[in-house]
Amino acid sequence: MVKICCIGAGYVGGPTMAVIALKCPKIEVAVVDISVSRIAAWNGDQLPIYEPGLEDVVTQCRGRNLFFSTDIEKHVAEADIVFVSVNTPTKTQGLGAGKAADLTYWESAARMIANVSNSNKIVVEKSTVPVKTAEAIEKILTHNSREIKYQILSNPEFLAEGTAIQDLFNPDRVLIGGRETPEGQKAIQALKDVYAHWVPEDRIITTNLWSAELSKLAANAFLAQRISSVNAMSALCEATGADVTQVSHAIGKDTRIGPRFLNSSVGFGGSCFQKDILNLVYICECNGLTEVANYWKQVIKVNDYQKNRFVNRIVSSMFNTVSGKKIAILGFAFKKDTGDTRETPAIDVCKGLLGDKAKLSIYDPQVTEDQIQRDLSMKKFDWDHPIHLQPMSPPASKQVNVVWDAYQAAKDAHGVCILTEWDEFKTLDYQKIFDNMRKPAYIFDGRNILDVEKLREIGFIVYSIGKPLDPWHKDTLAVA
Numbered sequence: 335m336v337k338i339c340c341i342g343a344g345y346v347g348g349p350t351m352a353v354i355a356l357k358c359p360k361i362e363v364a365v366v367d368i369s370v371s372r373i374a375a376w377n378g379d380q381l382p383i384y385e386p387g388l389e390d391v392v393t394q395c396r397g398r399n400l401f402f403s404t405d406i407e408k409h410v411a412e413a414d415i416v417f418v419s420v421n422t423p424t425k426t427q428g429l430g431a432g433k434a435a436d437l438t439y440w441e442s443a444a445r446m447i448a449n450v451s452n453s454n455k456i457v458v459e460k461s462t463v464p465v466k467t468a469e470a471i472e473k474i475l476t477h478n479s480r481e482i483k484y485q486i487l488s489n490p491e492f493l494a495e496g497t498a499i500q501d502l503f504n505p506d507r508v509l510i511g512g513r514e515t516p517e518g519q520k521a522i523q524a525l526k527d528v529y530a531h532w533v534p535e536d537r538i539i540t541t542n543l544w545s546a547e548l549s550k551l552a553a554n555a556f557l558a559q560r561i562s563s564v565n566a567m568s569a570l571c572e573a574t575g576a577d578v579t580q581v582s583h584a585i586g587k588d589t590r591i592g593p594r595f596l597n598s599s600v601g602f603g604g605s606c607f608q609k610d611i612l613n614l615v616y617i618c619e620c621n622g623l624t625e626v627a628n629y630w631k632q633v634i635k636v637n638d639y640q641k642n643r644f645v646n647r648i649v650s651s652m653f654n655t656v657s658g659k660k661i662a663i664l665g666f667a668f669k670k671d672t673g674d675t676r677e678t679p680a681i682d683v684c685k686g687l688l689g690d691k692a693k694l695s696i697y698d699p700q701v702t703e704d705q706i707q708r709d710l711s712m713k714k715f716d717w718d719h720p721i722h723l724q725p726m727s728p729p730a731s732k733q734v735n736v737v738w739d740a741y742q743a744a745k746d747a748h749g750v751c752i753l754t755e756w757d758e759f760k761t762l763d764y765q766k767i768f769d770n771m772r773k774p775a776y777i778f779d780g781r782n783i784l785d786v787e788k789l790r791e792i793g794f795i796v797y798s799i800g801k802p803l804d805p806w807h808k809d810t811l812a813v814a
């Protein structure tokens with residue numbers, strides 16, 4: 335029986351290993367983590383992450399061939415294949431701070447593998463890492479090995495949160511990079527055999543190590559670039575009277591462009607896009623490729639511009655001040671169907687409004703008050719350092735009130751902002767919301783999910799990203 339161990343029981347390690355365990359009943363899969371509370375949650379009734387379909391998969395395999403444990407050394411020592419899926423956040427200090435990937439967690443995992451191994455192993459990079467990380471890992475492992483042979487593979491993960499299980503069940507592709515030596519090719523084949531249990535062979539791509547590592551950064555950069563491109567167009571749409579949804583539809587019909595990932599929004603968020611582009615920028619700079627670095631930097635700049643533009647639009651439409659005004663924030667997660675708030679645009683929008691002294695009433699169906707308060711009090715880039723290891727409750731901000739109902743959030747509010755595209759926000763009773771709000775009542779739709787005309791008929795002043803402006807907004811101060 336092949337034994338797999340995955341170091342890191344997070345958004346990637348947990349779902350990925352659960353699906354491997356489900357699809358490969360003869361493989362024993364152990365997911366290990368230094369976070370005692372995370373492992374306890376994986377073993378309990380309330381899983382540590384919200385992901386549609388995940389609970390079903392976990393309950394089918396847990397205790398059968400899927401185990402969650404803090405006994406890291408034992409499971410690593412016993413495994414034939416060790417996946418490393420630890421966090422690789424942006425460095426906050428020292429060389430490359432604010433751009434380079436922090437490989438502290440990766441390095442400590444690699445050193446631990448070297449210390450406890452007593453049999454040959456395939457070590458798989460599941461985390462997103464800078465190009466050439468495999469070389470560094472190889473050095474750590476081989477310098478510490480006692481006659482033990484390691485093969486390093488790069489097997490980046492392409493799942494998106496909210497659709498992780500369906501992405502894992504039916505991936506567009508699985509990418510495996512390895513050394514072009516007979517041993518490297520043998521290791522690639524061993525990992526291919528795992529995925530071949532459910533992924534068609536033509537969707538399993540094999541490459542050299544560096545291509546696999548770079549492809550992950552490139553894929554995220556291309557996806558994020560599409561969003562920044564359409565968001566840049568949204569600003570031009572507002573200036574000219576074009577409608578960004580119509581423009582997206584029209585350009586997406588070109589099969590060379592394609593229809594997906596062209597939804598204009600308040601900005602992209604999530605733990606990956608910004609971090610991975612910054613990492614890419616840093617690698618370009620280290621290789622003297624300044625123009626290439628600047629090109630990718632622009633994707634982040636436009637994303638920041640989009641978030642600022644949204645805040646400016648709110649403030650300028652409300653007579654240039656939101657001081658003391660109640661604003662309802664509907665949605666805090668970085669996208670629907672997840673409780674994840676890492677790098678969510680809601681943080682920047684809320685901080686912008688708080689900076690103008692607004693009072694916020696926030697509702698998200700999957701995000702806790704504690705998480706929201708913590709996010710709003712945290713410094714940039716601190717979010718992906720494992721603060722869950724030292725649970726802390728920051729003092730609740732008096733300007734921020736977290737509620738468990740959209741109607742309560744909007745009661746007596748001057749404005750409502752939609753920051754996450756949760757389905758339930760599409761079917762709210764907006765007449766009821768309007769009746770209970772201060773007048774003039776504003777709606778700012780940062781996700782383009784609402785029917786603008788219907789809302790205007792009710793009496794709202796509506797701003798929807800990239801849509802033709804309400805005369806009200808045209809008359810208020812120009813937005814940068």
Ligand code: NAD
Pocket residue numbers: 341342343344345346347366367368369372406419420421422439440442443460461462463491492493494495605606720
């Ligand atoms: P996460 O923070 O949810 O999980 C990482 C886990 O690793 C944490 O639980 C942490 O306690 C644990 N950990 C850290 N150091 C450890 C060590 N030395 N030993 C044992 N456990 C340790 O992160 P994530 O979202 O699962 O991301 C993991 C990696 O996958 C990152 O490199 C990320 O860029 C990449 N990735 C993430 C996604 C996503 O959608 N979240 C998608 C594709 C790739």
Ligand code: UDX
Pocket residue numbers: 491492493494495496554557561594595596597598599600601602603604605606607668669670
């Ligand atoms: C992303 C990649 O899609 C995935 O392949 C990779 O493995 C991890 O990073 P994720 O961040 O989980 O996945 O979600 P994704 O669906 O890509 O959305 C990222 C952000 O972009 C969200 O804030 C989302 O709302 C936003 N987005 C997405 C848009 O604003 N418009 C779109 O058209 C698509």
